[in-house]
Amino acid sequence: MTLQQLKYLVALDNYRHFVTAAEKCFVNQSTITIQVKKLEEEINIKIFDRSKSPLTVTPAGERIIEKARSVLGEVKEMKAMVADEKESVKGTFKIGIIPTISPYIVPSFSLDFEKDHHDTQLIIEELESEQIIDSLKKGKLDVGILVTPLNDRDIREIQLYNEPFIFYGSKSHSLVKKKELELSDLQTIDNLWLLKNGHCFKNQVESLCKNYNNKSSIQFQSGSIETLKKMVDKYKGCTLVPEMSVSENESENISFFKEPKPVREVSLIVHKNFTKEALLEIIRKKILKVVPDQFEKNERYIRVKWR
Amino acid sequence: MTLQQLKYLVALDNYRHFVTAAEKCFVNQSTITIQVKKLEEEINIKIFDRSKSPLTVTPAGERIIEKARSVLGEVKEMKAMVADEKESVKGTFKIGIIPTISPYIVPSFSLDFEKDHHDTQLIIEELESEQIIDSLKKGKLDVGILVTPLNDRDIREIQLYNEPFIFYGSKSHSLVKKKELELSDLQTIDNLWLLKNGHCFKNQVESLCKNYNNKSSIQFQSGSIETLKKMVDKYKGCTLVPEMSVSENESENISFFKEPKPVREVSLIVHKNFTKEALLEIIRKKILKVVPDQFEKNERYIRVKWR
DNA sequence: TATTTGATATTGATAAAATCAATATAATGA
DNA sequence: TCATTATATTGATTTTATCAATATCAAATA
Secondary structure, eight states: HHHHHHHHHHHHHOOOOHHHHHHHHHOHHHHHHHHHHHHHHHHHHOOOTSSSSSOEEOOHHOOOOOOHHHHHHHHHHHHHHHHHHOOOOEEEEEEEOOOOTTTHHHHHHHHHHHHTTTTOOOOOOEOHHHHHHHHHHSSSEEEEEEOOOOOOTTTEEEEEEEEEEEEOTTTHHHHHHEEEEEGGGGTTOOOOOOOOOTOOOHHHHHHHHHTTTOOOOOOBBBBBHHHHHHHHHOOOEEEEEEGOOOOOOGTTEEEEEEEEEEEEEEEEEETTTTTOOHHHHHHHHHHHHSTTTTTHOOEEEEEEOOO | OOOOHHHHHHHHHHHSHHHHHEEEEEEESSHHHHHHHHHHHHTTTOOTTTTSSSSSEOOOHHHHHHHHHHHHHHHHHHHHHHHHHOOOOEEEEEEEEEETTHHHHHHHHHHHHHHOOOOOOEEHHHHHHHHHHHHHTTTTTHHHEEHHHHHHOOOEHHHHHEEEEEEOTTTTTTHSSSSSEEEEGTTOBBBBBBEEEEEEEHHHHHSSSSSBBBSSSSOOOOOOOOHHHHHHHHHOOEEEGGGGGGGGGGGEEEEOOOOSSEEEEEEEEEEEEEOOOOHHHHHHHHHHHOOTTHHHHHOEEOOOOOO
């Protein structure tokens, strides 16, 4: 007994005519004939009385067809469930986002999302990358927003955009005066200010500025990009910041890199078993609305890894 | 999506181990692997998380497996229904039986049946062969007991026994004195008494005694074998009777045929869509209990047709 | 850091099945 | 009797399921 046979059975009951039933099932007439016959032979009960025209259903057949319908009904429900599983955005979802992305995305994004999706509640939490990855695996988070690639078999990455690194220095810094920076300009830098350990951004900056030399007497590792900038302003020196953190009034402190620019790849991540495709698509679209267009389009770049 | 895939899915959920699940399904491990994977690909949802050991079910998978179980549950119910359809003897069934069999079978049979099957009611009616066949086709009867073969496509015959024809004549009849009769002895017979038209037995007797010659001034066609015998006793002459109608005190009126004896084949008949196999088997066994053993065993005979 | 072990996936061959196009057969009505 | 309509059968073909063997992978072990 196969689902296919049950389908043919029900079609034949609906149309009481082999050719019509076959057409409705998009198969050849002999297929219906053979499969219905096989089923009848298997259960050893005649379901249709073919001697009548149009053919009729035997008393035992009535009950069998009714049951066949409910089997197929369950299958249909199952398929509906599967579709719903993917399309549904209803419910509560926890999102983890790293602190070097969060302040430049979350405010606009969450406002926009809230406006359009009343029956979806997002709980957004600022966490460091490793915490996000771990929580995602343990099922404590549904979605993460962080810098990829992670190369983790259990994690699925959905790329969002590439955000360039920007040089930030005191107004008098020699590199700030330079029109376009080369990566090699970072090789021998003094007074580089860094984020705390645990921030992927710190790893990236370190890997870009391999031989930095910290002469300052003050050792301070910041937890936010904004604090970092203030330290640079006060104590001189320099750092790298993500482009989205830069505001218009900071033009005298920054310097852009020459193409191909160093960038960080920002992605949505979910556990590989996550199935709410529709939700992911909505989140992706709304984040991209907040981000400058060229972050998506720019194809010439150097992707900096942190892990 | 196939029922097989759903079975494998559920087995894999039950044992959480491909090799074990495969064993329980009596298939190769790769079969489970492939079929489960195909299903996952079709619905595009991972059901199992194979990175864990023993493997675990994804949240979406839980719901899918649950639904798979209820699909299979419906299928199981369907199979149970089919089995019950055949095995159940509960209910009311109408049986038609011809008058030349009825008196020698029904009394003992119905008593025996009633004793053993309290929740089955049999309504037994005496009818002529053609009426039985017609009623069976129209669904007015469930079972018939009559003489076969019928060669009717809509009717299924279940042979019961072969009943010999017996010569019955007045005590002085020349053929009664003969030890063993040949069929040829019937070719030139006088004063043959016959049943009414409509009785298959009459057709059979006529075909056995092709050239009979009725000299008697009385034209009487009887409706029962017993009346026929009385006519023979009173008015001389002869007839043929079924062996079961012969009682011990009639030994001076009868004569047996030499082997191979002419017989009538008595069968249960049902419409070809009838499915209560268990009921048929019970009826068959109980009828055979009433009938002499040699009716079943005797393999050398001449089957007389009536139709 | 290699090695064994226990597990699932992959592969190529084979067997089984569903399907098709064409045709046969059967029943029905002109 | 001859069309007509319906279902069944047949042989070829395609698709699918299955198997045995082997690869791969991750975790445990030495």
